[in-house]
Amino acid sequence: MPELPEVETVVRGLRAALAGAVVAGARERFRGLVRGERGLLRRLGGLRVGAIERAGKFILVELGPPPARASGADPSSALGAPAAGRSQRGGHSCPPDSDPGAGQAAERGGHSRPPISGSRPGHARKDALAAPPGESRDPRVLLLLHLGMSGKLLLVPAAAPLAPHTHFVLRLAGGRELRFSDPRRFGRVALGRPGGAADPRRQIVPGREPLDIGAAEFARLFHGRAAAIKSLLLNQALLRGLGNIYADESLFRAGIAPRARHLSRARLERLRRAIRGVLQEAIAAGGSSIADYVASDGARGWFQTRHRVYGRAGRPCPRCGAPIRRIVLAGRGTHFCPRCQR
Ligand SMILES: [Zn+2]
Secondary structure (H helix, E strand, C coil), X not given: CCCHXXXXXXXXXXXXXXXXXXXXXXXXXXXXXXXXXXXXXXXXXXXXXXXXXXXXXXXXXXXXXXXXXXXXXXXXXXXXXXXXXXXXXXXXXXXXXXXXXXXXXXXXXXXXXXXXXXXXXXXXXXXXXXXXXXXXXXXXXXXXXXXXXXXXXXXXXXXXXXXXXEEEEEEECCCEEEEEECCCCCCEEEEECXXXXXXXXXXXXXXXXXXXXCHHHHHHHHCCCCCCHHHHHHCCCCECCCCHHHHHHHHHHHCCCCCCCCCCHHHHHHHHHHXXXXXXXXXXXXXXXXXXXXXXXXXXXXXXXXXXXXXCCCCECCCCCCECEEEEECCEEEEECCCCCC
């Protein structure tokens, strides 16, 4: 299953491959797959790919009118400004606007901030509260993608044969297609206007970004909780995007047993740093091969990091040589070194 580093790797690949691309149309090949404002499926032609962001394991693609046709809520600044901000921040993070809670805030009736946006806050807020689908005046469309258990995005020439289980196709001017295939159908595709009733950002889970979270907030989230730390790490309402593999690897690096409870602040800080290190290494490893991946026929699977404990039950711990153990915790296979992790 793709976790945060894989999704980040896909997002970086898409940014490089789709910058400035113009949409020719879209096709839903599995009826009912596309959620949100389904009428937009037929109205994507001519829109230009703008910012592409990751929020947890969600991918958000902004489609906007080309500059010449721009009208209404200053879309030129919306397309330009966030991209510059992103590159300064190293590209791994989403803008502050797409933060947790943006969707929830909107549902509670207030203070929704568009994640990829230069639109006026008052405007967005009014739309979020009042506008029925299709009546947002924002000319942009947001395409939300979630790869689920088995989803893949492939960028291929339009003439390439369709892979099995290709459920959604975004046709691009110039003869390319972005194809979403998902054999197990846990993935998600949604369309909506920013600030509209079907704004897809409302589907994004509210947890914090594990790459961005600071020491104080990490401690606030986890300190004093009674549950096993591994279960807490998998809770997407706390941290979003961290899955089974990277939870196990991070706990190993931090020397913390998956069943440990009531961690001290010092151990929590070691864990926060371990999580960030593991994710950054995985992203760096994936980044080198992503151009191949996004452009290829999909034969290449998710890259494998050099796991130290995950999937290595019975084999020697790389640090002390004791056999790695596997238990089931929170319903998930959990790997750890009984000697190095306490
Ligand atoms: Zn060990």
